[in-house]
Amino acid sequence: GQNIDQPTEMTATEGAIVQINCTYQTSGFNGLFWYQQHAGEAPTFLSYNVLDGLEEKGRFSSFLSRSKGYSYLLLKELQMKDSASYLCAAIDSNYQLIWGAGTKLIIKP
Amino acid sequence: ETGVTQTPRHLVMGMTNKKSLKCEQHLGHNAMYWYKQSAKKPLELMFVYSLEERVENNSVPSRFSPECPNSSHLFLHLHTLQPEDSALYLCASSQTSGETYNEQFFGPGTRLTVL
Numbered sequence: 138g139q140n141i142d143q144p145t146e147m148t149a150t151e152g153a154i155v156q157i158n159c160t161y162q163t164s165g166f167n168g169l170f171w172y173q174q175h176a177g178e179a180p181t182f183l184s185y186n187v188l189d190g191l192e193e194k195g196r197f198s199s200f201l202s203r204s205k206g207y208s209y210l211l212l213k214e215l216q217m218k219d220s221a222s223y224l225c226a227a228i229d230s231n232y233q234l235i236w237g238a239g240t241k242l243i244i245k246p
Numbered sequence: 247e248t249g250v251t252q253t254p255r256h257l258v259m260g261m262t263n264k265k266s267l268k269c270e271q272h273l274g275h276n277a278m279y280w281y282k283q284s285a286k287k288p289l290e291l292m293f294v295y296s297l298e299e300r301v302e303n304n305s306v307p308s309r310f311s312p313e314c315p316n317s318s319h320l321f322l323h324l325h326t327l328q329p330e331d332s333a334l335y336l337c338a339s340s341q342t343s344g345e346t347y348n349e350q351f352f353g354p355g356t357r358l359t360v361l
Contacts, residue, residue: 141288167347179250179336179352224289228347233302236288 139163141237143225148243149215157210157223157240165230171199171210172224174239180224183210212242220244248272250353252337258359259327267322267356269337277342278320279350280312283334295320296342327360334358 142160149155161169168187172180186192186201186208198211210223222239229235250271259265271278280292294302295314309331311323320337334357338350 145286170349172352177354177357179354181352182349185349226289232347234291234350238286238288 139229139235141225141227141235143223143237143240145238146241146243148245149212151215151217151244151246153215154211154213155215155242157212157225157242159208159210159225159237161206161208161225161227161235161237163227163229163235166203166206167228167230167232169199169201169208169228170224170226170234171208172226173221174224175221183223215244217244217246250337250339250351252335252353252356254356255354256357256359258361259324260361261327261329263327264323264325266324267335267337267358269320269322269353271318271320271337271339271351271353273339273341273351275339275341275351276317277340278314278317279338279340280320280322281336281338283336283355289336293322324358327358329360332358332360 140162170185171183173183174180184199186199191200196213201208222241224239225237226234253268277296279294282290292306293312298314309326313321334355336355337353340350341348
């Protein structure tokens, strides 16, 4: 079956760096998304990776290794507003999105 | 209005009620989606409409009935729901073209409680 694994919850300190990992098993692969979802709000797009390597976007970066079925989202200089759930989703060979359950990130002062 | 809007934001209904959720996208996209989001579970894709035609129905119970009258509007009609249907229902839209997969834009969701 198809599956996305990511930690359920993580805690980090304001100003620090945190890495949220995501592993995927899909029938074929056509890219991977990261979304941010604040409590009670809509998920919002953060990044898309289809080639191996690191994509940097301000304080957020996303990494992909297709051979390892692995991605991570790196958040630097953490701010309290980064407290949210982070959703990983992979695109399979039929262009269907396979979603993870999300990682709840708690930022402490 | 911009982006993707959903109404109502909150809905409480009994198991014998009939209600409808509404979604509207103002992005000019050609595909719209309904998702169910339950606590600590992955997003569950319920229905996909591309160019106003339903292209996917992931074995969703018939008590959920979608309607897409045009590319900007999407409805989810609900009847005789069960308590386990209580969840956040998210609508999303995207622009699809051939094999290019663009990100989905989500609405704020409808928090549904079935008593």
